[in-house]
Amino acid sequence: MVKLAAKCILAGDPAVGKTALAQIFRSDGAQFQKNYTLTTxxxxxxxxxxVPDTADSVELFILDSAGKELFSEMLDKLWESPSVLCLVYDVTNEQSFTNCSKWLEKARSQIPGITLPGVLGNKTDLAGRRAVESAQARAWALSQGLECFETSVKEMINYEAPFHSLAKQFHHLYQEKLEVFQALV
Known part of the structure; x- marks a missing residue:
């Protein structure tokens, strides 16, 4: 049984549901707050x-960062050497989806030349006002090497899936590195 630790960057524009997603995940669905203050x-x-099909686990240290500080020095320090990335956007806000490219570029710039496992998640609470279609998001995510998840914290739909995927991806990279190391010994 192996317990790994992974630094997870939770990134996206302000008010796309990052904090709600992190809080509901931490509380196993027991803590949905209708009112959040913006993360400062x-x-x-x-x-x-x-990790499914193993006795292993991954302890995710999820850094829920304020979305308005895309290029601040504080984020630069906190974002050093991320293990995994969870991008979040709001399906009713096309600009929040477009800005995922900038968030992804910033995260990847922290570890040049190294694969950064990641997911793209979204807030589908107001799907009736959708501005970003699921197929568009999936296609972009795939082109960037990310998995894509439709989530709704409000409706308690799929909120765990992005984090379970990240744990599985991180564990897979660990297994690959372990095999390379064992082949050298």
Missing amino acids: GVDLVVKTVP
């Missing part, structure tokens, strides 16, 4: 995620 810096959420 960074909140830390820690949760251990079991």
